[in-house]
Amino acid sequence: MAVGEVGTRPRERVRGRGSRTPYLLIAPAVLAMLAFLVYPMASVVYYSLQHYNISKPWENGFAGLDNFTRMLTADPLFWQSLGFTARWVLVEVSLQLVLGLALALIVNETFVGRAAARAMVFSPWAVSGVLTTGIWVLLYNPTTGLSRYLADLGLMDYGAAPLANPDTVFAAAVLAELWRGVPFFAILLLADLQSIPRDLYEAASVDGASRVRRFYHVTLPHLKDAIILSTLLRAVWEFNNVDLLYTLTGGGPAHQTTTLPLYVASTAVQSQEFGYGSALTTAGFLILTFFSVAYLRLSKFGART
Amino acid sequence: MSTDLSTLPPADPAARPAPDQPAPARPNRALRVARWQIYLPLGLYLLFTLVPFYWMLVFAVRPRGSTSLLPWPVSLENFETVWNGLGFGVFFANSLKVGVAALVSTTMIALAGGYALARYRFRGRTAFMVAMLCTQFIPGAMMLIPLFEVFRSLDLVNSLWSLVIAETVFQLPLSLILLSGFIRNVPVELEEAAWVDGCSRLRGFLVVVLPMLRPALVAVGSFAFIHSWNNFLFALMFVSEQEKYTIPVGLAFTLGEFSVDFGALAAGGVVAAVPVVLVFAIVQRYLVQGLSAGAVKG
Numbered sequence: 142m143a144v145g146e147v148g149t150r151p152r153e154r155v156r157g158r159g160s161r162t163p164y165l166l167i168a169p170a171v172l173a174m175l176a177f178l179v180y181p182m183a184s185v186v187y188y189s190l191q192h193y194n195i196s197k198p199w200e201n202g203f204a205g206l207d208n209f210t211r212m213l214t215a216d217p218l219f220w221q222s223l224g225f226t227a228r229w230v231l232v233e234v235s236l237q238l239v240l241g242l243a244l245a246l247i248v249n250e251t252f253v254g255r256a257a258a259r260a261m262v263f264s265p266w267a268v269s270g271v272l273t274t275g276i277w278v279l280l281y282n283p284t285t286g287l288s289r290y291l292a293d294l295g296l297m298d299y300g301a302a303p304l305a306n307p308d309t310v311f312a313a314a315v316l317a318e319l320w321r322g323v324p325f326f327a328i329l330l331l332a333d334l335q336s337i338p339r340d341l342y343e344a345a346s347v348d349g350a351s352r353v354r355r356f357y358h359v360t361l362p363h364l365k366d367a368i369i370l371s372t373l374l375r376a377v378w379e380f381n382n383v384d385l386l387y388t389l390t391g392g393g394p395a396h397q398t399t400t401l402p403l404y405v406a407s408t409a410v411q412s413q414e415f416g417y418g419s420a421l422t423t424a425g426f427l428i429l430t431f432f433s434v435a436y437l438r439l440s441k442f443g444a445r446t
Numbered sequence: 447m448s449t450d451l452s453t454l455p456p457a458d459p460a461a462r463p464a465p466d467q468p469a470p471a472r473p474n475r476a477l478r479v480a481r482w483q484i485y486l487p488l489g490l491y492l493l494f495t496l497v498p499f500y501w502m503l504v505f506a507v508r509p510r511g512s513t514s515l516l517p518w519p520v521s522l523e524n525f526e527t528v529w530n531g532l533g534f535g536v537f538f539a540n541s542l543k544v545g546v547a548a549l550v551s552t553t554m555i556a557l558a559g560g561y562a563l564a565r566y567r568f569r570g571r572t573a574f575m576v577a578m579l580c581t582q583f584i585p586g587a588m589m590l591i592p593l594f595e596v597f598r599s600l601d602l603v604n605s606l607w608s609l610v611i612a613e614t615v616f617q618l619p620l621s622l623i624l625l626s627g628f629i630r631n632v633p634v635e636l637e638e639a640a641w642v643d644g645c646s647r648l649r650g651f652l653v654v655v656l657p658m659l660r661p662a663l664v665a666v667g668s669f670a671f672i673h674s675w676n677n678f679l680f681a682l683m684f685v686s687e688q689e690k691y692t693i694p695v696g697l698a699f700t701l702g703e704f705s706v707d708f709g710a711l712a713a714g715g716v717v718a719a720v721p722v723v724l725v726f727a728i729v730q731r732y733l734v735q736g737l738s739a740g741a742v743k744g
Contacts, residue, residue, distance in 0.1 A: 160588060162647075165572060166562035169555045179613040181592030188591070244491060252484050260730055262488075262495050268719060269676030269728035271694040274714040275701060276498045279505055285708050287501075290515065295465060320498060352479075366456055376581060381585030384678040388698050402587035409591045412681065422588045433583055 163311065182426075189423045193416035201416075207421035218396060218404060219421065223428075226380060226400040233379045234372055240319065241326025241367075246360075248327070251332045259331075266324035270384025277317040278304070307394050314398055317386055325357055325370055333367040335359070369440045373433060380429060401425050432435075465724030501718070505712035524713035528700070532710060534717050536689055537696040541675055542721075544692060546607050548613035548674040549667045552621050555614070556666065557659075561651065565634070586616055590683050597684055600617040608684040609692070613674040621666045628662035629655060661732045668729040672722050693718045 193205045212219050248259050265273075281303050288301040303313035308310045337360065345355045383402050386392060392399035392407065399407075402425065408418040496694070508514060509521040528534040546680075562568070563575065593612060594603070602608040630653050640650035678694040685691065691699075697714050 160566075161479050163562040163566035163568040163571075166558040166566075169651045170559040170578075171574070173555065173611075173615050173618065174577070174581065177596065178584065178589075181589055181596055182584070183587075184592045184595060187591065188595075234629060240491075244711060247484055247488050247491075250479055250484050252481070256494070256731075258488060260727055263730050263733075264493060264499075264723060264726060265495060267676075267722040269678060269694050269722075271678050271701075272676075272718045274716050275697055275711050275718075278701060278706070279501055279708060280498055282706075282708070285505065293561050313495060320494065328730075337683065377583050378587060381587050383587045384694070387679075388701055392737075402585060406587055406590060406679065406683075409594075415591050415595075418591050422591065425585065425588050429583060429585065 163346055171442075185419045185422050185426075188416055188419035192417045193414075193419070195413040195415060204416060208417050211417065212420055212424060218399070219401075219424075221396060222399045222401045225398060226402075229315075229386075229398075229400055230379045232315055233322060236315070236369065237322040237326050237375065238372055240323045242254070242330055242364075244323060244327040245330040245334055245387055249331055263324045263328055265321045266328060270321070270322055270382065271388050272322045273385055274388040275315055277313075277320070281313055296377070304390060305394070307397060310394060310398060314337050314386060314389055317389060318379075321385075322375070322379070325375060325400040329371045330364060330367060333364055337363045341407050366442060369437070369442045373436055376436075377429060377433070380425075458506040500720075502712045502715045505708055506716045508709070510709060524709040525717070527710050528714045528717060532690065532696065532700065532714070533691070534693070534696055534714055537691050537693045538717060540606060540690060541694075544609045544613065545671045545674040547606075547610040548617065549671045551610065551614045552617045552670040553667050555661060556618055556625050557663075558623035559622045560629055561655075563622070563626035564629035572718060575623070578623055581616075581619045586612075587679055589648075590679065593680070594683055602684075602689060604685055604687050606690060607673070609677070609680055612680045612684070613670070617673055619669045621670060624666055625659070625662055628659055632658050640738070663720045664729055668725050672725060673723055682717075 179199050187318050189208055190204055190206070192200050192202050192207070194200060245261060248255060248262065252258075268276075276384045281288075283289060286301075288297060289299065291297045292299040295438075303309040341359050341363075342355055345359055350358065380400070381401070381402055383406055386398055386400060387406065388401055390398040394402050401421065405418050405425065406423045408421060448554045504515055504517045506524055507517050507520045507522070509519070528651065531539075562572065568666075597603050597611075602611070636654050637650045640654045641647070645653060676694060677692075679697065681692040681695045682698070685695070693714075697711075697718055700711050700714050
């Protein structure tokens with residue numbers, strides 16, 4: 142992974158020390174990020190301390206910690222969405238990792254039709270959240286979906302509507318997101334698998350290691366950093382994933398599938414409470430940063446095994 | 447990775463030299479996986495991957511009133527409806543404009559910054575790289591409110607430029623780091639030879655380095671394009687005039703109709719899918735190669 146490059150020195154002969162050229166070269170990137178990432182992030186913190194509602198300008202003004210007090214003490218939806226976010230991220234990331242790793246191991250073998258198989262199993266990666274929703278709405282709908290045709294064959298009852306049923310909506314959303322999410326892990330882990338020297342496996346098998354033992358003692362240690370990093374990136378990404386749930390379930394039924402960013406988006410888009418939405422955003426940043434740092438520390442990222 | 451033909455199903459064991467070893471114990475037999483252990487799980491997974499695509503295709507092309515699950519006979523009436531009636535023709539053009547503009551700006555800015563990281567050592571270099579990496583943890587959905595405010599003050603709300611800018615900013619860090627990894631893999635001696643021949647630094651870069659970066663540029667550019675093509679939330683939030691909708695927003699509105707027209711939904715889905723699936727089919731090979739080459743070895 143490219144990320145391991147932090148702190149490594151360029152091997153090339155160093156030229157142009159003290160010259161202005163490198164600064165000119167990075168200037169566009171730095172300016173773009175300052176204007177459209179750093180400044181907006183700072184302004185979120187500022188707005189979180191304000192009453193700021195586009196549709197009620199007469200109430201705007203300094204709020205102190207009012208927004209945070211409201212969030213922590215008077216807003217059950219905040220806690221509910223936080224709980225659902227945790228469940229969503231945990232379930233998605235672990236299932237995607239396991240399936241993605243299995244898939245990467247399979248398409249890393251040599252077999253007839255491998256190139257075509259790779260292209261096909263990776264393809265949902267390129268599909269948007271909204272399109273995923275479109276496809277799975279077709280598949281889940283009781284009149285157009287799989288269930289109707291299975292019912293025609295007498296394999297199940299008519300009328301199953303997984304997205305409308307509170308008992309099945311979570312599983313239905315998880316499955317749709319898995320369809321699109323597994324290729325991410327498969328692609329990243331396949332790239333890393335290909336860098337494992339084949340001799341290691343041959344040596345291990347000469348020593349009598351079974352396939353399972355080779356997996357645990359050669360493959361997994363080699364993939365460790367890639368797994369840590371990809372799970373972290375994916376966790377952030379799934380935390381942030383609004384498109385699919387926004388269009389597939391709309392956060393419902395009864396806010397059951399509302400994640401924190403989805404709650405922020407609806408606070409901003411529908412009720413236009415930018416101040417309160419900013420407080421929710423700030424809380425989201427803090428939570429995410431805390432867990433990312435803790436995860437990297439606890440997993441000993443980059444440590445030699 | 448060379449295609450290792452020796453692990454294809456064995457036709458005739460005697461055809462391969464197996465020195466000193468009893469017939470069944472071929473060199474990497476212990477490493478070989480039984481064919482069914484590959485094809486069975488792969489087949490099941492392919493079913494899971496392809497059935498949804500197939501479903502969309504069938505519903506897109508089948509005539510109204512049909513309940514057949516075969517994509518035959520093909521009717522284009524759904525495409526006619528979405529392209530002209532629902533405005534997907536316009537949305538398509540908008541998405542294309544934003545995608546291409548985001549691709550160009552991301553690649554240019556990332557190329558300049560990546561070159562600086564790969565070829566110069568300067569004060570603040572490490573800090574810059576760490577900052578780039580940290581941005582990967584910023585959730586885009588959380589930036590909706592502040593970015594909206596920024597674009598409003600720049601009078602860019604309802605302009606496609608807001609989408610180009612937002613896409614570029616979010617795609618930039620990863621593109622820049624990937625490209626700097628690739629540039630580092632181009633031997634600096636090649637550039638030095640060009641300078642000795644009287645090339646300027648810029649010309650040396652254009653003539654020597656750039657051609658060698660073609661696979662990397664394809665990968666990074668297609669990342670940016672696909673990402674931009676698929677973005678929904680920014681487009682929904684920053685653009686509210688219908689003639690400026692992008693494809694995902696148009697698709698979401700088809701979904702949100704009171705009674706969904708499933709044929710139109712499926713046809714809209716196909717329109718949304720074709721460009722990215724095409725781009726992906728072309729670049730997926732570079733994707734894995736690019737990621738392993740861009741991975742740090744030094």
